[in-house]
Amino acid sequence: MKESRLMLIQYATAVLAVALVSIHLIMQGVIYPYATAISFSNILSIYQNGFYAVFLEALLVIVLVHGFNGVRIILHEWRQTAPWSRWVDVGTVLAIVVSVGYGTRTVILALFGGVTA
Amino acid sequence: MADNTPKGAERAKNKRGIWGWINPYHYNLERWAYAFQRITGVAVLAYVLGHLGDTSFFVGGPTGSGPSPSSWDFIGTIFENSFGHLILVLVVLVLVFHGVNGIRLILAEFGFILKKPSKIEYPYKAKGLGSGQKYLIWIGIAAGVAAAVWAFLVLFEGMG
Numbered sequence: 001m002k003e004s005r006l007m008l009i010q011y012a013t014a015v016l017a018v019a020l021v022s023i024h025l026i027m028q029g030v031i032y033p034y035a036t037a038i039s040f041s042n043i044l045s046i047y048q049n050g051f052y053a054v055f056l057e058a059l060l061v062i063v064l065v066h067g068f069n070g071v072r073i074i075l076h077e078w079r080q081t082a083p084w085s086r087w088v089d090v091g092t093v094l095a096i097v098v099s100v101g102y103g104t105r106t107v108i109l110a111l112f113g114g115v116t117a
Numbered sequence: 118m119a120d121n122t123p124k125g126a127e128r129a130k131n132k133r134g135i136w137g138w139i140n141p142y143h144y145n146l147e148r149w150a151y152a153f154q155r156i157t158g159v160a161v162l163a164y165v166l167g168h169l170g171d172t173s174f175f176v177g178g179p180t181g182s183g184p185s186p187s188s189w190d191f192i193g194t195i196f197e198n199s200f201g202h203l204i205l206v207l208v209v210l211v212l213v214f215h216g217v218n219g220i221r222l223i224l225a226e227f228g229f230i231l232k233k234p235s236k237i238e239y240p241y242k243a244k245g246l247g248s249g250q251k252y253l254i255w256i257g258i259a260a261g262v263a264a265a266v267w268a269f270l271v272l273f274e275g276m277g
Contacts, residue, residue, distance in 0.1 A: 017216075067165060113181075
């Protein structure tokens with residue numbers, strides 16, 4: 001993908017992240033008191049509400065794409081050899097896939113998994 | 118055609134790499150904001166990855182199979198204390214600064230807060246930057262501090 005397009009993705013995810021992270025922070029300390037917000041029953045009800053599960057998944061993807069693409073940009077500015085650039089790009093994609101996968105696993109298990117001990 | 122590419126020591130002097138952008142000493146406020154944007158960005162990403170790990174304990178951790186109150190209580194005993202809350206306050210501080218300063222950078226990138234280019238004159242201040250960007254940087258710092266105070270009140274309420 002062209003660098004100009006990746007930069008536009010960086011800006012678009014930045015704007016979306018500002019909106020989604022703001023909502024996430026407000027839910028942790030304004031809508032509910034903090035102790036309630038992090039209680040097991042409250043988090044379970046949030047995950048098992050389809051709307052919020054989609055919200056959390058979108059937050060996960062947008063923040064991780066923005067974060068790892070940001071690190072990729074820094075690493076590209078640091079060194080510019082062809083092998084370095086290739087490894088940085090491949091590493092970025094891998095890091096996004098692995099971390100989004102792990103976070104998605106949490107959302108899916110919270111949404112569909114049965115409550116254990 | 119003459120090759121004006123710097124060589125040897127001159128090239129090494131000009132190529133300061135990652136230490137060049139980490140060290141904004143002797144530069145203007147916007148340059149400091151640039152360095153902090155990157156440092157806070159990396160810090161926030163490190164926190165997000167840790168947060169992915171701790172929230173996974175809601176479903177029993179890496180080997181879990183579904184929502185687990187005991188696993189969630191276990192991770193709570195590690196992070197829900199004064200030190201953990203202090204880290205969260207710092208995260209909110211740098212996160213809000215990163216967000217507001219990031220919006221400034223996007224506005225600058227698309228030319229909304231840049232002044233018209235003009236002739237370079239002594240004392241060689243960057244005329245294109247204007248005062249709007251400085252205000253936005255200070256707004257970012259103020260918003261970060263305000264959010265950190267709010268987070269402190271939310272997190273430490275009732276802890277004593």
